[in-house]
Structures are given as C-alpha cells and as structure tokens.
Amino acid sequence: MYETTYHRPASVDEAASLFAKSSEAKYLSGGHTLVPVMKQRLASPSDVIDLGKLKELIGIEASGDVIAIKAATTHYDVATSVAVQKAIPALAGLAAQIGDPAVRHRGTIGGSLANNDPAADYPAAVLALAATIKTNRRVVSADEFFKGLFSTALADGEIITAVSFPVVAKAGYAKFPHPASRFALTGVFVAKTRAGDVRVAATGASPNGVMRVGAIEAALKANWSAAALDNVEIAANGLLDDIHGSADYRANLIRVMAQRAVASAV
Structure with missing residues (x-):
C-alpha cells in the first residue's frame, strides 16, 4: 500500500472540509472496495477519510410510509431491523444475502451505492423501489443516481447521508x-x-x-x-x-x- 493519511472526522461537515483540503482524498465506509484496491496499488489516495463511525450516519428511521436508512448503517443492521422487516421485508431479505457475516457486519448501504458495483445488490432495490438518495448537498432520485459502471451522480467530495425508501404494496x-x-x-x-x-x-x-x-x-x-x-x-x-x-x-x-x-x- 502507498503512504496515506488516515482521518476520523467527528461530523459530515468536517469530513467534507477535510476532503476539500486534500489533494486526492477518498472516503472510507465499509472499506470492501477501497482497501483491496489500495493493497493492489491500484489506488493511492493522499488522505483516507473514515465515515463509518459517524453517529449522524448510522440508524434506521420509520416515518409514515417511508423507511430512511442512514448511509453508514451496516447490511447486518438492515437485515435484522424490525422496522425494515415489517415495512419492506424484501429489502431486509436482500441485505441478509449480501456477502458473508463478516461483510454484512462491516459493509454499509452508503458505501455500496457510492461504489455502484455492477453486481451489487442494493442498487436493484433502490431503483425498483424508486428510492431517493440524500447527500450533504441535495436529494437525488434513484432514476438519476446511477450513471453506469462504477459511476453515479455524486459530485467530487459529495457524501451520501441517507436513503429513503417508500413503502410499497x-x-x-x-x-x-x-x-x-x-x-x-x-x-x-x-x-x-x-x-x-x-x-x-x-x-x-x-x-x-x-x-x-x-x-x-x-x-x-x-x-x-x-x-x-x-x-x-x-x-x-x-x-x-x-x-x-x-x-x-x-x-x-x-x-x-x-x-x-x-x-x-x-
């Protein structure tokens, strides 16, 4: 791995500020993509900014006919959430099928969507359920978010903060x-x-x-x-x-x- 500077910000605003000040920063959430490519020397960020422990990015909220899942919530927490199981059981079932237990306890919904792997599970749910992706700057519809192979509508330095899923029949x-x-x-x-x-x-x-x-x-x-x-x-x-x-x-x-x-x- 190349030398890099690791940061653990205390807030989303601090994370965005660190990104803006860095020459070639990368956000880290679950780390299942970034860490391996760094080990393979396919990526050499000047700074790694860890979003995985930000409390404001963790949690699931049920409000009316919407389930809002914050970006750093793990696959395991989505799979075992009583609120998700009750409102959209297919979404909980999808999360339970991701990877293995180690992956599910570490990987996050925000990291999966930001990476947009062509074989990832969450993008199918987000697009089919017409979810909205909330960032630190705006709200993006599912139809506008996915742009192609490992490509999304996220601007440089933009951070996914939550995903809102409407409850369906x-x-x-x-x-x-x-x-x-x-x-x-x-x-x-x-x-x-x-x-x-x-x-x-x-x-x-x-x-x-x-x-x-x-x-x-x-x-x-x-x-x-x-x-x-x-x-x-x-x-x-x-x-x-x-x-x-x-x-x-x-x-x-x-x-x-x-x-x-x-x-x-x-």
Whole structure:
C-alpha cells in the first residue's frame, strides 16, 4: 500500500472540509472496495477519510410510509431491523444475502451505492423501489443516481447521508449468487406500489450496472404473478458475456429470478 493519511472526522461537515483540503482524498465506509484496491496499488489516495463511525450516519428511521436508512448503517443492521422487516421485508431479505457475516457486519448501504458495483445488490432495490438518495448537498432520485459502471451522480467530495425508501404494496428480490463472492451473477428486485405501478430492476446482468427491465414491468402490471412471465423474452443483446455466464444465460436468469422474486413478494 502507498503512504496515506488516515482521518476520523467527528461530523459530515468536517469530513467534507477535510476532503476539500486534500489533494486526492477518498472516503472510507465499509472499506470492501477501497482497501483491496489500495493493497493492489491500484489506488493511492493522499488522505483516507473514515465515515463509518459517524453517529449522524448510522440508524434506521420509520416515518409514515417511508423507511430512511442512514448511509453508514451496516447490511447486518438492515437485515435484522424490525422496522425494515415489517415495512419492506424484501429489502431486509436482500441485505441478509449480501456477502458473508463478516461483510454484512462491516459493509454499509452508503458505501455500496457510492461504489455502484455492477453486481451489487442494493442498487436493484433502490431503483425498483424508486428510492431517493440524500447527500450533504441535495436529494437525488434513484432514476438519476446511477450513471453506469462504477459511476453515479455524486459530485467530487459529495457524501451520501441517507436513503429513503417508500413503502410499497408488494416487493421481492431473488438472485443467483456467484458461489465465491456472493455477488449477484444476476439479481432481480420487483416492486408494486400501492397505486398499482410496477418497477423491476436487475443487477449483475449488464456491463453498465443496474437497469430497469421494461418487458417484465409491463407483464407484471397486467398480471402480477410468476406465471405471467413464462413467455416473456429478455433480449441478450448488450448483457454481460463472460466466463461466469453468457449473455443468453443472463437473459434467462433475469426472467427466472424475476419469477422467484414475484413468488416471494409480500
């Protein structure tokens, strides 16, 4: 690893100030991406600013029809939260499937979204549930937040502070995990709002990251059932094609995982 200066700020404002004063700073949350790439000498930040212990970034709040999860809340805390389990059980179930126990006790929702790995789980939930991402500067809708492979709408130095999820009528998530990393080879989150609208997002299938799946949305809006997807065809063109699975294989996984997600939806 290269030499770097480690900071543990006392507030989000202090963290942002430290970032602005540094020549090439990086924020640290769970550390599952930044630390490995530093060890591999693929990143050499002048300063590492640790957000993981900021109390103002930790916690879950249920208010009316919204569940707000602060950015440094761990996957474990989301998975075991009674409030999340009651309001959006599919979201708690998704968090319980991330990585292994060590990853879930350390990794955070804010870190996952800021990194925007194309096979990460949370982006599928955020996009399908039409969540809003709150930062220290503004509020960004899910549709505007994800910009592509490891790319988001976050400006340089901007910090995610919380994610707000509207409570929906039904939601479900299913993924086919990579046996080693537990990342989603393909994962699909389905959501039906109380007004009857349907949103479906797939992760792990596209080289550009999380994506909406219009064909499945249309089928489920007409008939919310797993059987309604039996004859839905997902185009393989543009999907990931690598040693873990061909584009055709992932296209089929999108449909199958969507059916499993619908079957599990409560």
